[in-house]
Each structure stands twice: as structure tokens, then as C-alpha cells.
Amino acid sequence: MKTTIVKLITCAFLSITTVVCLYAVSDKLTHRQNSFHRYFPPHPILLDTVTQIKFNSYYFSGYDAVSNNIYLGNITAPLHLLKVNTQSKDTSHISVKIDSNSLKRFYAKSRISVTPPYFYLLDGVTPKLLRGNISSWNANEFIYDNAYFNQAIPIGPKSLAIRSIDAENHELILGKVTNKPPNVLLAPNLLEKQLDGIFCTDGSLLYNTKRSKLIYIYYYRNEYLIMDTTMQLVDKRKTIDTNSIAKIKSKAIDHYDSKTMAAPPFLVNKNSYTYKDYLLIHSNLMAKNESKYKFGNSSVIDVYNLNTNTYDFSFYIDSFKGFKLKRFMITDNHLLAIHHNYLVIYELNQNWFSEMKPVSKQNKDNIAIESGNRNTEHLYKK
Amino acid sequence: MKWSQKQTILFTETISIVFVILFVYAAVSKFLDYEKFTIQVSQSPILTSIGHWIVFLIPTMEIVIAMLLALPRLRLLALYASYSLMVMFSTYILIILEFSPFIPCACGGILDSMGWTAHLIFNLFFVAIATIGILLLTQKSVT
Numbered sequence: 001m002k003t004t005i006v007k008l009i010t011c012a013f014l015s016i017t018t019v020v021c022l023y024a025v026s027d028k029l030t031h032r033q034n035s036f037h038r039y040f041p042p043h044p045i046l047l048d049t050v051t052q053i054k055f056n057s058y059y060f061s062g063y064d065a066v067s068n069n070i071y072l073g074n075i076t077a078p079l080h081l082l083k084v085n086t087q088s089k090d091t092s093h094i095s096v097k098i099d100s101n102s103l104k105r106f107y108a109k110s111r112i113s114v115t116p117p118y119f120y121l122l123d124g125v126t127p128k129l130l131r132g133n134i135s136s137w138n139a140n141e142f143i144y145d146n147a148y149f150n151q152a153i154p155i156g157p158k159s160l161a162i163r164s165i166d167a168e169n170h171e172l173i174l175g176k177v178t179n180k181p182p183n184v185l186l187a188p189n190l191l192e193k194q195l196d197g198i199f200c201t202d203g204s205l206l207y208n209t210k211r212s213k214l215i216y217i218y219y220y221r222n223e224y225l226i227m228d229t230t231m232q233l234v235d236k237r238k239t240i241d242t243n244s245i246a247k248i249k250s251k252a253i254d255h256y257d258s259k260t261m262a263a264p265p266f267l268v269n270k271n272s273y274t275y276k277d278y279l280l281i282h283s284n285l286m287a288k289n290e291s292k293y294k295f296g297n298s299s300v301i302d303v304y305n306l307n308t309n310t311y312d313f314s315f316y317i318d319s320f321k322g323f324k325l326k327r328f329m330i331t332d333n334h335l336l337a338i339h340h341n342y343l344v345i346y347e348l349n350q351n352w353f354s355e356m357k358p359v360s361k362q363n364k365d366n367i368a369i370e371s372g373n374r375n376t377e378h379l380y381k382k
Numbered sequence: 383m384k385w386s387q388k389q390t391i392l393f394t395e396t397i398s399i400v401f402v403i404l405f406v407y408a409a410v411s412k413f414l415d416y417e418k419f420t421i422q423v424s425q426s427p428i429l430t431s432i433g434h435w436i437v438f439l440i441p442t443m444e445i446v447i448a449m450l451l452a453l454p455r456l457r458l459l460a461l462y463a464s465y466s467l468m469v470m471f472s473t474y475i476l477i478i479l480e481f482s483p484f485i486p487c488a489c490g491g492i493l494d495s496m497g498w499t500a501h502l503i504f505n506l507f508f509v510a511i512a513t514i515g516i517l518l519l520t521q522k523s524v525t
Contacts, residue, residue, distance in 0.1 A: 011466045012466070015466045
């Protein structure tokens with residue numbers, strides 16, 4: 001009896017040790033440091049207020065610089081918006097009305113983008129493009145809308161940049177939808193295929209209103225593209241890390257006629273946002289001069305200056321009540337962060353965000369557009 | 383005494399059969415959808431480095447243990463093996479639940495649809511019955 005129990009305990013011990021060792025080996029491989037450095041100035045952002053927003057499905061739809069209002073769209077309620085005033089912190093709900101014939105069903109992928117004086121309802125699955133005025137919140141058809149897409153962003157009153165899937169080779173492709181024939185202009189050769197053309201070129205498409213440039217930030221390599229509104233490549237730039245080739249493995253499952261990731265992806269750039277001369281990127285990689293503890297408990301944002309083409313600095317956004325940063329955006333004076341169902345508002349330290357200083361309350365120029373967001377699970381593998 | 387011994391044998395036999403069913407089912411469902419299983423395992427954050435090996439090793443081990451369980455002479459050894467394997471699986475789940483940022487599951491068939499906590503309880507139950515089986519068998523050989 002005794003020997004049996006001893007044997008059982010030994011077996012259990014050996015089994016546990018084996019699995020723990022496997023984990024330790026993998027963990028060491030995945031958390032290796034990267035050979036680049038970050039610069040952390042003191043307090044570039046200061047906590048202002050926290051607002052509870054009830055649901056964790058909100059995303060940033062847009063910003064009205066004149067009235068200082070932020071609009072939050074909701075993934076699970078496609079016609080609902082939450083308006084938050086960044087000065088008074090007042091919130092109010094908005095219901096978008098649509099003419100019933102134009103759209104019977106919404107898919108989870110449909111998004112609202114607010115760029116005053118308009119708001120856009122973008123559904124790439126149906127597909128449907130609707131536009132309305134933010135004074136009445138009534139959405140109507142306004143443009144040719146037969147192009148399928150998986151990301152879309154308004155770049156003018158009657159034109160949108162889209163990211164779609166090429167019908168011939170099933171690879172990601174950028175393009176533009178306008179109200180002039182031929183309505184859809186596809187721009188092949190913008191996205192550079194490294195592997196499969198789907199996962200390796202995945203990223204987020206942003207529009208910088210001030211500079212009138214489109215920016216495409218790859219998720220899996222240290223690169224972003226800058227394009228003008230005619231979909232011509234202007235510049236190709238690097239982020240600070242050293243990961244120039246997408247480290248992903250994809251595999252086709254013939255049985256299900258689908259493609260999937262065959263190993264945990266090595267995510268470089270998570271969410272990003274552009275406003276005025278800044279490009280902010282939530283990076284997934286730890287630099288040489290960071291502590292693993294701090295990196296693990298917060299999210300690091302790298303600030304790039306589009307004007308000077310430089311990396312300016314980085315800062316941390318700490319987890320809030322145990323929830324990591326999910327989405328973020330900046331305005332002239334604030335950084336807004338969504339952590340689960342909390343909207344955390346930080347004040348920008350103007351010493352560091354000096355490009356924000358001439359707070360021009362003009363009009364359209366101050367409009368930012370929602371960043372491409374992504375809830376990819378947290379992994380930093382090398 | 384005679385009756386209790388009969389009961390002991392019945393008990394250990396039932397336990398063995400339950401394990402055989404579990405292992406054969408798990409192994410077969412893995413082999414049947416080998417492609418999917420391979421991908422699921424290589425996505426696991428704990429097994430990234432040795433994934434391609436595990437893919438073959440786990441179902442093979444399950445089949446071998448199931449065969450050993452069928453042989454009365456090797457039953458004790460097989461129960462120890464089953465016990466160890468179940469402890470390993472449980473540890474794996476614990477690590478995944480505690481430390482891993484994202485969680486894929488790589489168990490075949492219906493086991494796929496179980497939640498991680500349910501899965502842990504399921505595994506611990508098998509650890510428990512393996513323990514009972516081992517204790518009964520060794521007790522029998524002492525008397």
C-alpha cells in the first residue's frame with residue numbers, strides 16, 4: 001500500500017515536471033528580447049477620468065474636433081452610437097436611422113465611421129455603403145456599393161479606401177470606391193506578398209486627414225505604407241523593431257477548404273491610430289531596455305512623427321482593473337483608451353505632443369478616423 | 383473475502399474498459415482529423431517548439447496504453463501509464479488556464495466542445511479512477 005502511494009506520487013511528480021519543462025522551454029523561446037530600444041520620457045500622458053461604458057463591444061468611430069465629441073460604435077449593435085464629450089465627459093446615446101429598404105440585415109463586420117459633417121455605415125459583407133449627416137443621423141445610399149471589402153475608410157465625401165480580397169488569387173488587395181465610373185479602382189502590387197498573401201499582408205488601413213494620406217500598417221512585419229488618395233505609393237517606412245519578414249505559418253485545410261494559421265503568429269503591430277502628424281502604434285514586441293514585468297502588465301505605444309519621418313518616443317498604458325488596452329485613439333488634448341467596458345481618458349502632455357500645440361479649431365482638418373483595431377490575443381513570439 | 387476479490391476484479395476491469403474506450407476514442411478522432419489536430423497542436427503556446435512530435439506521440443501512446451490495459455498481466459503497468467498521462471493532461475490544462483494568453487484546444491471529437499474547466503474536472507476524475515484501480519490491483523496482489 002505504502003509503496004503504491006509512493007509510486008503514484010512519483011509518477012505524478014514526473015508527469016507534472018515534464019509538462020512544466022515543456023512550457024518553460026516554449027516560454028523562453030516566445031519571450032525572447034528583441035534587439036531594439038525604446039525611449040520612455042516621463043509622463044507623456046496623465047490619467048484624467050474613467051467612464052464605464054457598459055459593454056465591451058465598443059470601438060472608436062470618430063471625432064468631432066469642433067464640439068470635442070468622440071463617437072463610439074458598437075460591434076454587436078450596428079446602429080447604436082455613444083457620444084462622449086472629452087471636456088465635460090458627458091455621454092449620450094444615438095440611434096442611427098436607415099431607410100428600411102436599403103439594408104435588411106447587418107453583419108458583425110459592419111462599422112460606423114464618423115467624419116463630420118458626415119457619418120458612414122460600412123458593411124463589406126452585404127455589401128452596403130450608407131451615408132448621413134450627423135445632425136439628423138439618417139443614413140442613405142450615396143454611392144456605388146457592390147464591392148465587397150473587409151476594411152473601409154472614408155477619404156472624402158464621396159470616396160472610400162477599401163481593403164478587399166482579390167477574386168482571382170484570393171489575396172488581400174487595396175482599392176478605392178468613388179462615385180465616378182468605373183466606381184471601383186483596385187490597386188494591386190501595393191501590398192507585398194511574403195508568404196500566402198492573406199495572413200502575411202494583413203494589417204490596418206488608416207487615413208490621415210491632415211496630410212490626406214492613407215497608411216497601411218502590417219500586423220506581422222515592421223513596415224507601413226503611405227499612399228495618397230489616388231492609391232499611389234508615396235513611401236514605405238519601418239517601425240522600430242527588426243522584424244522585416246512576417247514570421248507566420250499558414251496552412252490550407254483542404255478538408256474544410258480554408259486557410260488557417262499553423263503556428264502562433266508573431267504579431268508586431270497591433271492597433272494603430274493616426275492624427276495630425278502622429279502615427280501611434282500599439283506594439284507587441286518588447287524592446288531590450290524594458291522589464292518583462294512592466295511589459296506584461298501594460299501596453300506599449302510607439303509614437304512616430306509623419307512629418308519628420310522619425311520615431312519620437314514610447315509610453316505605457318497600464319492595464320485597467322486587470323483589463324489590457326483593447327483600442328485607443330488621440331485627439332488634440334486627450335488619449336482615449338478602451339479596456340473591456342471602461343473608457344479611460346488621459347490628458348496629453350503637450351511638451352511631448354508638441355505637434356498638437358497649435359490647436360486649430362478650424363474644421364474638417366481636425367477629423368480623425370477610426371483606427372483599424374484588432375483583438376488578436378496577446379502573444380509575443382520570436 | 384472471495385466475494386470482495388471478485389468485486390475487486392470487476393472494479394478494475396470496469397476501470398480498464400473505461401480507459402480503453404477513452405483512449406481509443408481520443409486517438410481515433412485525432413487520427414481521423416489528423417490535419418486539424420496537427421494545426422491545433424502547433425498553435426498551442428506550450429507546445430510550439432515540439433509540436434510536430436507530440437502530434438504523433440500522443441495518439442500512439444493512447445493506443446499502446448489501451449492495448450496494454452486489455453492484457454491482464456500488464457494491467458497494473460498500463461494503469462500507471464494512464465494515470466501519468468492523465469496527470470500530464472491536467473497539468474497542461476492548468477498551465478493553459480493560468481499562464482497562457484490564448485487557448486486552443488486539441489482534443490478530438492466531443493472532447494473538443496468541452497470548456498477548459500469542465501475538461502479539467504473530467505481529467506481529474508480519470509486520475510481518480512486510475513488511482514482507485516491501482517490501489518485495488520496492488521491490494522489484491524498483497525493478499
